[in-house]
Amino acid sequence: MKKEIIIKTTNLVAKYGDKIVLDGISVEMYKGEVTVILGTSGCGKTTLLKNILRMYQPYSGKVEIFGKDVSDLDEDQFNEILKRTGMLFQNGALLNSITVYDNVSIPLEQHTDLPRDIIDRIIKTKLHLVNLDHAVYLTPSELSGGMKKRAALARALALEPEIVFFDEPSAGLDPITSADLDKLIINLKNQLNMSLVIVTHELASIHRIADRIVFLHKGKLLFTGTLPEAKKSGIPQVEEFFEIGSF
Amino acid sequence: MNKISLKDQTLYISGKIVIVTISDLLKEWERNYLKETVAKIDIKEVEAIDGAGVSFIETLIDKYSLTANDLQNGTESIMRSIEIFSSAKIQTTEKPKADNIFVKTGEAFFSFLNQFIDGLYLASDTIWWSITGLLNKKGRRKGSVIEQAIVIGLDAMPIVALLSFVIGFILTLQSGMQLQKFGANVYIADLLSISIVREMGPLITAIIIAGRSGSAIASEIATMKVTEEIDALKMMALNPVKYVIVPKFHAITLTMPLLVAFSILISMGAGLIISVGFLDVALEVFVSRSINILAVKDVLITLAKTICFSWLIVIIGAYYGMKVTGGAEGVGKATTSSVVTSIFAVILADAAFSLIYL
Numbered sequence: 001m002k003k004e005i006i007i008k009t010t011n012l013v014a015k016y017g018d019k020i021v022l023d024g025i026s027v028e029m030y031k032g033e034v035t036v037i038l039g040t041s042g043c044g045k046t047t048l049l050k051n052i053l054r055m056y057q058p059y060s061g062k063v064e065i066f067g068k069d070v071s072d073l074d075e076d077q078f079n080e081i082l083k084r085t086g087m088l089f090q091n092g093a094l095l096n097s098i099t100v101y102d103n104v105s106i107p108l109e110q111h112t113d114l115p116r117d118i119i120d121r122i123i124k125t126k127l128h129l130v131n132l133d134h135a136v137y138l139t140p141s142e143l144s145g146g147m148k149k150r151a152a153l154a155r156a157l158a159l160e161p162e163i164v165f166f167d168e169p170s171a172g173l174d175p176i177t178s179a180d181l182d183k184l185i186i187n188l189k190n191q192l193n194m195s196l197v198i199v200t201h202e203l204a205s206i207h208r209i210a211d212r213i214v215f216l217h218k219g220k221l222l223f224t225g226t227l228p229e230a231k232k233s234g235i236p237q238v239e240e241f242f243e244i245g246s247f
Numbered sequence: 248m249n250k251i252s253l254k255d256q257t258l259y260i261s262g263k264i265v266i267v268t269i270s271d272l273l274k275e276w277e278r279n280y281l282k283e284t285v286a287k288i289d290i291k292e293v294e295a296i297d298g299a300g301v302s303f304i305e306t307l308i309d310k311y312s313l314t315a316n317d318l319q320n321g322t323e324s325i326m327r328s329i330e331i332f333s334s335a336k337i338q339t340t341e342k343p344k345a346d347n348i349f350v351k352t353g354e355a356f357f358s359f360l361n362q363f364i365d366g367l368y369l370a371s372d373t374i375w376w377s378i379t380g381l382l383n384k385k386g387r388r389k390g391s392v393i394e395q396a397i398v399i400g401l402d403a404m405p406i407v408a409l410l411s412f413v414i415g416f417i418l419t420l421q422s423g424m425q426l427q428k429f430g431a432n433v434y435i436a437d438l439l440s441i442s443i444v445r446e447m448g449p450l451i452t453a454i455i456i457a458g459r460s461g462s463a464i465a466s467e468i469a470t471m472k473v474t475e476e477i478d479a480l481k482m483m484a485l486n487p488v489k490y491v492i493v494p495k496f497h498a499i500t501l502t503m504p505l506l507v508a509f510s511i512l513i514s515m516g517a518g519l520i521i522s523v524g525f526l527d528v529a530l531e532v533f534v535s536r537s538i539n540i541l542a543v544k545d546v547l548i549t550l551a552k553t554i555c556f557s558w559l560i561v562i563i564g565a566y567y568g569m570k571v572t573g574g575a576e577g578v579g580k581a582t583t584s585s586v587v588t589s590i591f592a593v594i595l596a597d598a599a600f601s602l603i604y605l
Contacts, residue, residue: 096575115273121305137343141574159266191328192328
């Protein structure tokens, strides 16, 4: 069965000033898969993520999400795409002045016309999914780093997105919380056929969840394929990455 | 097709029960089946369900006072989704109740009292280390006083000059026009000299410095606090008050009187231009009258006032910076509170000076 492409970049070039950060990246990501974007620090992983989501304007090349070229879309059209996606930022990016409950309620209140009791139930279920039952009415400043990240994930999942982007979800989390998060990611993928795009360095996590690897090195795409293929790719940088991290 | 139907007290739901469809399903259900008696919910025909869909099903279960066992015929995949996204295992947390007015008032009072006491502690610490720091320069960075004097004093000169000129200009024009009606133009020099030297000069400069440098002090220290720089200093066996606040204290004590003198000169200059140009006051008369009207006491009071204002600004800024909590948002709050409090304190201190030394 042919897999459905949900994100596609073609010859994507991104620059900071004169410095080329992404150099002709062409990748495809598929529905219902966990795609992990890998590479050494500063290789352009987060830049790729932000270019896909139009947070940065690509210098040249094309980005398609759900088969639509995002550079052709006006703000309203692109917002419709954003409503079908969720993003978990590196530090959570929760709104600090309001409670965790209110943070999760923002997308539901703004983008749906669901009644209050259903919204309330959805919010509490999402927070339960990320083990934050006890922190519903706390403000972000009262949460630890890991809790903030989990609350932000609940917010990202509020609108039942088809694609969720994660920017280093395991950074700063203990191995148990990180494994729980991976379990949740697998559940979301299996039960909801959700597509997940994850920037991470954590090899343990990559082994647990990755279906597809996108390996960047100094702004260039070195490898794209499945995890077993990556390990036998014969590309020194890719093999070294998995070798050094294995134990 | 997503739809709901009722047969033999069983509610049949079919189609996709997902976030984009449940709003319509809810409307259909409320319109036709809300008041019906339902004993079972059949989800055999449900093709897909997500977290919002599960919430919808659970809402129906609650509304009909059913249990999860009354949900029947779901496929394995659907039942698994319901299990994952179920709210049954949620440990309910009560929303904290808002305190009543008495609790709030009491809390506000004690919080103010504690803040005041903490502020006094910081002030005493700062003054102590500032005095000892005059003799012993250990525990702070070389050149930090000069650096701070440039930031707090020198960099503020253009804005102080501009505002002082405008204020001097307005004050002369408004008062001069009134005096002219009585042919008392010449007294403009006396009036300006007293009001600018004793009141406007120190007050305007202090307000500008509170807004500009006070906020910078608060935000700098608050940022240092939230990024653990203050803790890092303590871990290096350095006193943060001595290292961070004392150089600012020395710098502002040194530069504020100079800035006030500069502000007075500019305001008087603006007054002189208007008086000589528009009010027919002779240059030498303006200069001699404005100097003669001043007593040494006036200048000393202005100096005392200025130093008092500068200490208030630096201590309030440092206090709000030091007590910041809650990351970036806290820095913003600390800065705002510092500016509001220091302007309030400066005006209050000015009123006290005016009452004591009339």
